[in-house]
Amino acid sequence: MTKFSELSISAPIMKALEQMGFEEATPIQTETIPLAKEGYDVIGQAQTGTGKTTAFGIPMIERIDAKLRKVQGLVVAPTRELAIQVAEEINRIARFMGVRALAVYGGQQMDRQIRALKDGPQIVVATPGRLLDHLRRRTIRVDHVKVAVLDEADEMLNMGFIDDIRDILKAIPEERQTLLFSATMPKEIRNIATTLMKEPKEVKIKAKEMTVTNIEQFFIEIPEKFKFDTLNNHLDIHSPDLAIVFARTKKRVDEVTEGLQARGYRSEGIHGDLTQGKRMSVLNKFKQGRVDVLVATDVAARGLDISGVTHVYNFDIPQDPESYVHRIGRTGRAGRTGEAISFVTPREMAHLHLIEKTTKSKMKRMTPPTNQDARRGQQQVTIEKLEKAISKKDLSSYKESAQQLLEDHDSVTVIAAAISLLTKERRDTPVRISSVAPISVKKAMNSKGGGQRSKNKRFYGGGRNNRKGNFQKRRKRD
Numbered sequence: 327m328t329k330f331s332e333l334s335i336s337a338p339i340m341k342a343l344e345q346m347g348f349e350e351a352t353p354i355q356t357e358t359i360p361l362a363k364e365g366y367d368v369i370g371q372a373q374t375g376t377g378k379t380t381a382f383g384i385p386m387i388e389r390i391d392a393k394l395r396k397v398q399g400l401v402v403a404p405t406r407e408l409a410i411q412v413a414e415e416i417n418r419i420a421r422f423m424g425v426r427a428l429a430v431y432g433g434q435q436m437d438r439q440i441r442a443l444k445d446g447p448q449i450v451v452a453t454p455g456r457l458l459d460h461l462r463r464r465t466i467r468v469d470h471v472k473v474a475v476l477d478e479a480d481e482m483l484n485m486g487f488i489d490d491i492r493d494i495l496k497a498i499p500e501e502r503q504t505l506l507f508s509a510t511m512p513k514e515i516r517n518i519a520t521t522l523m524k525e526p527k528e529v530k531i532k533a534k535e536m537t538v539t540n541i542e543q544f545f546i547e548i549p550e551k552f553k554f555d556t557l558n559n560h561l562d563i564h565s566p567d568l569a570i571v572f573a574r575t576k577k578r579v580d581e582v583t584e585g586l587q588a589r590g591y592r593s594e595g596i597h598g599d600l601t602q603g604k605r606m607s608v609l610n611k612f613k614q615g616r617v618d619v620l621v622a623t624d625v626a627a628r629g630l631d632i633s634g635v636t637h638v639y640n641f642d643i644p645q646d647p648e649s650y651v652h653r654i655g656r657t658g659r660a661g662r663t664g665e666a667i668s669f670v671t672p673r674e675m676a677h678l679h680l681i682e683k684t685t686k687s688k689m690k691r692m693t694p695p696t697n698q699d700a701r702r703g704q705q706q707v708t709i710e711k712l713e714k715a716i717s718k719k720d721l722s723s724y725k726e727s728a729q730q731l732l733e734d735h736d737s738v739t740v741i742a743a744a745i746s747l748l749t750k751e752r753r754d755t756p757v758r759i760s761s762v763a764p765i766s767v768k769k770a771m772n773s774k775g776g777g778q779r780s781k782n783k784r785f786y787g788g789g790r791n792n793r794k795g796n797f798q799k800r801r802k803r804d
C-alpha cells in the first residue's frame with residue numbers, strides 16, 4: 327500500500343484527504359495519479375468501489391489555476407445522480423484549493439444553471455445532453471479546458487452517447503488531457519477510446535475476477551411467477567440494512583415497489599421517467615436510511631456510492647455482463663462486504679453462465695427460501711435484538727414487571743409473547759407483477775459475434791428486452 331504522501335500531492339489536497347479519512351491510496355490511485363500528473367492521457371480500469379473518482383479528481387484539481395474563474399476541468403458522467411456525486415467528491419478534495427466543481431445536468435432549470443455557471447466554477451461535472459445544450463447556447467465555454475474525464479467511459483462511448491461525446495470532445499482544445507475510467511472496458515470500446523486520445527497509458531488493476539471478491543455472489547433459479555414472494559422471503563430472513571433491487575423495466579420497478587410497500591416495506595423506486603425532484607428525494611431518503619429497499623432500473627447501476635448497501639438483488643438478470651458487474655458493485659465498496667443475489671428463470675440459466683464466464687466469477691446456487699424459512703428468519707432477527715438488549719442494556723427497572731408476569735405464566739409463554747410482539751408482522755397481500763420475456767443467451771451471443779453495431783444494438787436497440795430504453799430517452803431530455 328502506498329501513502330498519499332508518497333505521491334507528491336500538494337499540501338491543500340493532502341489536508342483535505344486527511345479530513346476525509348483517506349490515508350493510503352488504493353492501487354488505481356497509486357498507479358494513475360503520477361501518470362496523470364505528468365500529463366499523459368490515461369485509461370484507468372479497476373473494480374467497482376476502489377476509488378476511481380479520487381484517482382482522476384486529484385490530478386485534475388492539481389492542474390487547475392484557482393485564480394482563473396473559467397472552466398478548466400470537465401467531467402462527463404452518464405447519469406444525473408452520478409454527476410452530482412462526482413462534483414461533491416471533487417469539492418471535498420478541492421476545498422482548500424479555492425477550486426470549485428459544479429454539477430450540470432438535465433431536469434434542472436436552465437436559468438438557475440446559467441446563473442451558477444456565471445459564478446465561475448473551474449470544474450464542471452455534466453451529463454452529456456445538457457452539456458451539449460449549454461455548449462450550443464454558449465452558456466458553457468470550454469476553451470480553457472485542460473483536462474477532460476469520461477467517468478463510466480465504456481458506457482459513455484456506447485451507441486447511446488458516443489455521438490454526443492464526440493461533439494463534446496471536438497469543442498475542447500486539442501492540447502487537452504483526456505482521462506477515461508470504468509470498472510469495465512470491453513475491447514471494442516477501448517479501441518474507440520484510443521481514437522479519441524493521444525497515445526494513452528493503460529492502467530488495468532489486475533484482478534482474477536471483474537467483480538470484487540468481498541461481494542458474495544448467489545443465484546436462485548426460480549420461475550418468473552415466484553420471484554416476488556422469494557424476494558419478500560429473502561428480505562425477511564436477511565433483513566438487509568439497505569438493499570437495492572434491480573428490475574428490467576420501469577413498469578416492473580413501479581410494480582415491485584408498490585408490491586413491497588403493500589407488504590409493509592419501506593421501499594421506493596427510481597427510474598428515468600420520474601421527475602428530477604422525485605429522483606433526488608428517493609435517493610436522499612435511501613442514503614439517510616428512511617427507505618430500506620431501493621428498486622431501480624440500470625439508471626442506478628453505475629458509479630453510485632451509497633455506504634451501507636449490504637444486499638443487491640437482480641430481480642431480473644441483466645442483459646450484458648458489464649451491467650451485472652456495475653449493478654452488484656453498488657455493495658462491497660471501499661473494502662466492505664456485501665451480498666449479491668440474482669434471480670434466474672430456468673430458461674435464463676445459459677445466460678447466467680455467460681455472465682459468469684465473462685466476469686470470471688462464480689455464483690453459488692441458493693435454494694429459494696420458503697415462507698416457513700422466512701418466518702423462522704424473522705424470529706431470528708427478533709432473538710438477536712433480544713440478545714443484544716440482554717448483553718447491552720440496563721434492564722433493572724424492568725425486572726419487577728418480569729417477575730410479576732412469571733408468577734402468572736410460564737416463562738416460555740412469556741418469551742413467546744415478547745417475540746411475537748417484536749417480530750414484524752408478515753402480510754400476505756396478493757401482489758401481481760406483470761411478466762417479461764426471459765433473456766435469451768442466443769440473442770446475446772448472436773449480437774456479440776456481429777461486430778460493434780450489433781453489439782450496441784444489444785445494449786441500446788429496441789425490443790422488449792431493451793434495458794437501456796430509459797437511458798436513451800433520458801439522454802434526449804438531459
Ligand SMILES: Nc1ncnc2c1ncn2[C@@H]1O[C@H](COP(=O)(O)OP(=O)(O)OP(=O)(O)O)[C@@H](O)[C@H]1O
Pocket residue numbers: 347348349350351352355372373374375376377378379380508509628629630631655659660
Ligand atoms: N484512498 C482511499 N481510502 C479510503 N476510502 C477511499 C479512498 N479512495 C476512495 N475511497 C472511498 O471509496 C468509495 C468508493 O470510491 P469511488 O466511488 O470513487 O469508487 P469507483 O472506483 O469509482 O467505483 P464505481 O466503479 O462503482 O464507480 C467512496 O466512498 C470513496 O470516498
Ligand SMILES: [Mg+2]
Pocket residue numbers: 378379477629
Ligand atoms: Mg466511479
